[in-house]
Amino acid sequence: xxxxxxxxxxIQMSLIAPFETSFGRTERRRIVLLRVRDGDGVEGWGxxxxxxxxxxxxxxxxxxxxxxxEFAIPLILHQExxxxxxxxxxxAPIRGHRMxxxxxxxxxxxxxxxxxxxxxxxxxxxEREEIPCGxxxxxxxxxxxxxxxxxxxxxxxxxxxxxxxxxxxxxxxxARVREHFPTVRLMVDANAAYTLQDAPVLExxxxxxxxxxxxxxxxxxxxxxxxxxxRLQTPICLDESILTVRHARQALEIGACRIINIKLGRVxxxxxxxxxxxxxxxxxxxxxxxxxxxxxxxRAHNVALSTLRGFTLPGDVSASxxxxxxxxxxxxIEVTPRGTIPVPTGxxxxxxxxxxxxxxxxxxxxxLS
Ligand code: NPG
Numbered sequence: 001x002x003x004x005x006x007x008x009x010x011i012q013m014s015l016i017a018p019f020e021t022s023f024g025r026t027e028r029r030r031i032v033l034l035r036v037r038d039g040d041g042v043e044g045w046g047x048x049x050x051x052x053x054x055x056x057x058x059x060x061x062x063x064x065x066x067x068x069x070e071f072a073i074p075l076i077l078h079q080e081x082x083x084x085x086x087x088x089x090x091x092a093p094i095r096g097h098r099m100x101x102x103x104x105x106x107x108x109x110x111x112x113x114x115x116x117x118x119x120x121x122x123x124x125x126x127e128r129e130e131i132p133c134g135x136x137x138x139x140x141x142x143x144x145x146x147x148x149x150x151x152x153x154x155x156x157x158x159x160x161x162x163x164x165x166x167x168x169x170x171x172x173x174x175a176r177v178r179e180h181f182p183t184v185r186l187m188v189d190a191n192a193a194y195t196l197q198d199a200p201v202l203e204x205x206x207x208x209x210x211x212x213x214x215x216x217x218x219x220x221x222x223x224x225x226x227x228x229x230x231r232l233q234t235p236i237c238l239d240e241s242i243l244t245v246r247h248a249r250q251a252l253e254i255g256a257c258r259i260i261n262i263k264l265g266r267v268x269x270x271x272x273x274x275x276x277x278x279x280x281x282x283x284x285x286x287x288x289x290x291x292x293x294x295x296x297x298x299r300a301h302n303v304a305l306s307t308l309r310g311f312t313l314p315g316d317v318s319a320s321x322x323x324x325x326x327x328x329x330x331x332x333i334e335v336t337p338r339g340t341i342p343v344p345t346g347x348x349x350x351x352x353x354x355x356x357x358x359x360x361x362x363x364x365x366x367x368l369s
Contacts, residue, residue, distance in 0.1 A: 187214065262311075
């Protein structure tokens with residue numbers, strides 16, 4: 001495999017409804033898309049999951065654009081590679097900036113799968129023909145709106161509901177939700193909004209039979225999470241704190257979590273995602289695939305990742321129509337009434353790229369060849 005041509009685009013897309021987390025509110029996405037092409041004209045597509053602001057992690061749409069154009073793409077362009085798993089190694093000299101690197105790495109995996117004329121999920125070693133889906137519900141203005149939203153998503157068939165929490169909008173709200181939905185599989189996500197001093201509040205969440213509490217403490221912490229996990233019955237799931245398989249090993253060794261959320265962007269692409277997955281699978285630790293308000297291309301990559309054997313828990317991979325009026329792939333990602341996404345059978349990502357739509361949404365473009 002030899003990449004001879006790379007095209008970067010920034011597209012802008014408005015969300016159907018604003019999405020609010022403990023760190024902020026997103027209404028409009030600025031997404032970097034990447035198209036790689038080899039000498040035979042075979043293409044691959046990747047999406048950068050960096051947000052518009054550096055509040056989930058340090059990366060943003062603009063830092064990713066800079067790192068990709070100035071540093072990452074030049075390390076890959078015109079280089080002979082025997083397998084897409086080598087891309088991450090070549091990019092390793094760039095410290096951090098994993099979302100930028102993942103956009104390029106995942107595009108190269110898609111290209112290789114298309115070269116071989118087979119689905120990307122098979123190239124990755126996936127085994128599932130449909131993946132279990134959950135939804136993530138942002139912080140809602142009122143409890144009534146929250147209950148209504150949950151009602152709708154449960155009716156659509158989603159297998160679990162994740163609710164965003166933050167200090168002050170936690171125990172009471174979750175109590176109300178549990179009262180209305182006594183048997184729904186529920187979890188909460190704090191996006192690092194608490195400290196160990198809040199342990200007494202978080203302990204109260206044990207009463208609601210939650211599947212897990214995701215990333216309650218700081219984005220760069222493991223040790224306090226271990227202390228907190230000893231005080232909680234509810235499993236802690238780590239997201240922001242796990243960037244590498246080394247972090248996963250350390251977290252599990254000290255008991256900082258019992259579940260891990262794997263996001264392609266956060267960990268730098270498929271090579272590291274697979275390492276984390278394999279490490280957890282050997283130890284019977286459940287993992288699931290997170291979401292970053294992706295367009296169809298990122299969503300399709302998440303579907304492919306979720307076919308790996310260890311992705312036993314429903315992830316945050318949900319239907320395109322929950323976020324977008326019109327997606328940039330065809331067909332859009334759809335969820336069955338039993339809360340699953342059937343895995344596509346075509347080559348590469350397995351969805352058609354809607355070039356016209358992408359062109360219409362593009363606000364800047366750069367070609368490196
Ligand atoms: O369905 O794509 C989705 C959203 C899933 O809740 C979700 N993502 O922290 O996991 C998260 C959260 C997020 C949203 C992170 C926006 C960053 C930005």
